[in-house]
Amino acid sequence: MILAIETSCDDTCAAVVDDDGTIRSNVISSQGIHDAYGGVVPELAARAHVERCDLVIEQALRDAGAALEDVDRIAVTQGPGLVGALLVGLQAAKALALARDVPLVPVDHLDGHVLAATLRPLAVEPPFVALVASGGHTFLSRVDGPDAIVRLGGTLDDAAGEAIDKGARLLGLPYPGGPALERLAAGGDPAAFAFPTGAKVRGLDCSFSGLKTALLYAVRDLGEEETARRRADLAASYQRAVVEALAVRVERALERTGLRRVAIGGGVAANGALRARLEALDADVAIPDRSLCTDNAAMIAAVARFRPALDPDAAIALEAYASGQR
Numbered sequence: 001m002i003l004a005i006e007t008s009c010d011d012t013c014a015a016v017v018d019d020d021g022t023i024r025s026n027v028i029s030s031q032g033i034h035d036a037y038g039g040v041v042p043e044l045a046a047r048a049h050v051e052r053c054d055l056v057i058e059q060a061l062r063d064a065g066a067a068l069e070d071v072d073r074i075a076v077t078q079g080p081g082l083v084g085a086l087l088v089g090l091q092a093a094k095a096l097a098l099a100r101d102v103p104l105v106p107v108d109h110l111d112g113h114v115l116a117a118t119l120r121p122l123a124v125e126p127p128f129v130a131l132v133a134s135g136g137h138t139f140l141s142r143v144d145g146p147d148a149i150v151r152l153g154g155t156l157d158d159a160a161g162e163a164i165d166k167g168a169r170l171l172g173l174p175y176p177g178g179p180a181l182e183r184l185a186a187g188g189d190p191a192a193f194a195f196p197t198g199a200k201v202r203g204l205d206c207s208f209s210g211l212k213t214a215l216l217y218a219v220r221d222l223g224e225e226e227t228a229r230r231r232a233d234l235a236a237s238y239q240r241a242v243v244e245a246l247a248v249r250v251e252r253a254l255e256r257t258g259l260r261r262v263a264i265g266g267g268v269a270a271n272g273a274l275r276a277r278l279e280a281l282d283a284d285v286a287i288p289d290r291s292l293c294t295d296n297a298a299m300i301a302a303v304a305r306f307r308p309a310l311d312p313d314a315a316i317a318l319e320a321y322a323s324g325q326r
C-alpha cells in the first residue's frame, strides 16, 4: 500500500493507493484563499499546507480504512512546483518515512499527470499518447512504459490553463478561471468569434499567447456594454479555440506515432468541451475522473508504483525542485 502526498501548488493532497493501482482514498483540500489575489500566492500556499497537511494525511488513511502501520511506501511530489509549498509535503513525507522506517519514493509531478490514467478503473496500458494540460504545463508525451516517457511537443509560451485563466479574467470571472469559464461558455455560441488556435505552429508544439491577445482586442473593440451582452459567446469561442488547439495536436500525435490510445491529464482535462471533443476521435481515449485530472496525490502514487525508493540517507537529503525534471 502506498501513501502519497502532493503539495506542489495550492491543493493539499494525500491518497492511499494499492500496488495494483486501486485507489483507496484520494483527499484534496483546495485552499481557496488565493482567489482574492487573482493567482496563487506562494507564501500563503506554503502556510496553508502546513496547517492542513497532517489532517489531510489522517483523512486519507481514515478514508482508506488503513493505519500508518499498513503503509509499505511513502510517495511524495519532489517537483516541479512552488518550492515553499513542495517543502511542506516533503518534510511530512520524510518525517513519516524515517520515524516509521518506511521507504520514501520521490515523484515528478508531471509524470503524475501523465500516468494518472493508469490507475484503476481505467488502468490504461502503454503504449499511449498522453496529453497533459494544466495551469503550469501543456505538453504531449509518448508513453511506452512507466519509465519510458518521451516528450513529443508542448506549448511555446503559455500553458493551456494559464490561457484559460487569463481569458477568464478578461471576462471578469473569478480565479481559477477554468470552471467559471466552462459554465459561462455553456450558454454561448462557440462559433460566434473566430479566435486563433495557433495554427501557424507546426508539428506537435502549440501556442496560446495570440489567443489571449485576440480576446483582449475583441473585448476592446466591442466596448463595455456589448462585451457584457456577449460574454457567453466570447467564453464559448475562447474555450473552443483552446480545445481545438489541443485536439489538433492530439490528432497529429496519433498520426505521427501510429498509436491508437490516448490518455489525458492536468486541470484543463477536467473541461467538458475538451473531453467531448477528444471522445469523438477515432481512437481509444482514456479520460480519468475529474478528481484525477486536477492536482491530486493518487496520481503521485500511480508513478511511485514504478519508481525505486531511496535509502534512508538519500531520503533525509532529498530536496525539492522548482522546474525541469529530475
Ligand code: KG4
Pocket (backbone or CB within 6 Å): 009, 133, 134, 135, 136, 137, 160, 161, 162, 164, 165, 176, 177, 178, 179, 182, 266, 267, 268, 269, 270, 271, 272, 293, 294, 295
Ligand atoms: O493540474 P492543475 O490542477 O494544476 C496545475 O498543476 O497547474 O491545473 C489547474 C488549471 C487552471 O488553469 C484551471 O483554470 C484549469 O486547470 N481548469 C480548467 C477546468 N478546471 C480546471 N480549465 C478548463 N475547464 C475546467 N473545467
Ligand code: ZN
Pocket (backbone or CB within 6 Å): 109, 113, 134, 135, 266, 267, 294, 295
Ligand atoms: Zn498539476
